[in-house]
Amino acid sequence: MPAEAKVDISARPASPPLTERQEARRRRILHASAQLASRGGFDAVQMREVAESSQVALGTLYRYFPSKVHLLVATMQDQLEHMHGTLRKKPPAGETASERVAETLMRAFRALQREPHLADAMVRALTFADRSVSPEVDQVSRQTTAIILDAMGLTDPSPAQLSAVRVIEHTWHSALITWLSGRASIAQVKIDIETVCRLIDLTEPGAAQGNKSQGR
């Protein structure tokens, strides 16, 4: 499945091309953000501290990322790219599409467990984001969709399959939140993921679907 370059193109809004120093600043900021987040989660990412850690004035930080939520969502985009790359190297081994998706998400989940504070910061920012961050959040969503479709081994999904993927993403985000806020165990998240992934089986060609009103 050859689809490497496409990601990088859509990743940046690419409005004005950044100079080298600017690219370096941006990278320092994202690094500081991830670092602080890894320590104490959402609350520990304080804009003044991010600015100081990344050797940038507060005003500059806000020029690069117009709010804390923007910053953390961008941090998530960054991490997601890593993740997608990593996952691509070792594709999931399951037989059915739903097994492979569940395996992929559980692998991502285990990665998040290694940095729970970072996960907290990123996921909280994602769900707290208001309309002003929609484009960036959408980008994260597209990236996530791409990862799931990859795991399914699809290049040209049907509408029903896209719906299933949407629901899987919903479940993934919400399950993460319940885990992060201590209301669900790791085992519980696993069950939820496995449960929702069975939706995929319903969309397979041979599956008998006794349904109506599944418009567009």
Place this chain on the structure above:
Amino acid sequence: MPAEAKVDISARPASPPLTERQEARRRRILHASAQLASRGGFDAVQMREVAESSQVALGTLYRYFPSKVHLLVATMQDQLEHMHGTLRKKPPAGETASERVAETLMRAFRALQREPHLADAMVRALTFADRSVSPEVDQVSRQTTAIILDAMGLTDPSPAQLSAVRVIEHTWHSALITWLSGRASIAQVKIDIETVCRLIDLTEPGAAQGNKSQGR
């Protein structure tokens, strides 16, 4: 299905019984909260304004609700009780359990559409809540579960059914967020709800499930 009184018991932590004046204050605060939220959503619920609107000192507000998120989650509990009562009066008419659940959730969704700002405030608070609010958020979750099980017409759900309900709740919350932040249309939310509700069909006695690894 006789299960009326139970809700009220678990609804309040019932630590110290409130005096009449205190109950009145609590009610004024919740009312002011809902009112402000209906105007401008999460951001419009400012603690100083809530205090003023409800004729209570700021310190008192914080004594009743230890944070803005606590306040909004309590507001949501309040609204949910209304909702559950309303829904109970006109049970959904669908033939299958999944149809009835989808109908119920869509009805709730339409109610939220009438007060989108209030919905914004409540849902944002719910997903932004950290561990310190877990008990309250859990209470909301239980109430939501009860509504869904009601719609299914179940009193004694199987583990598989509970899993399905959990996933439905995940989808419900997350779909609401995408709608509130303008990243999904009302139609899209409808599709997502209908899609996830088909999971219920998989848990019915006669359903053929070609699955493995569905532990406990």
Place this chain on the structure above:
DNA sequence: ATCAAGTCTGTAACTTGTTCTAGATTAGCG
């Protein structure tokens, strides 16, 4: 090399959630 436009820095100010304090008020009790 020089100039204009755009960036970056350092710092103060403003906003809103949260905490703290000192002095009234209220509730329960003898």
Place this chain on the structure above:
DNA sequence: CGCTAATCTAGAACAAGTTACAGACTTGAT
């Protein structure tokens, strides 16, 4: 009624996100 503990009020104070601004530094074009 009169006392004591708890509660409530008004207002200041603090914390962190965000904005504003004046002056220094870069950049790109000439």
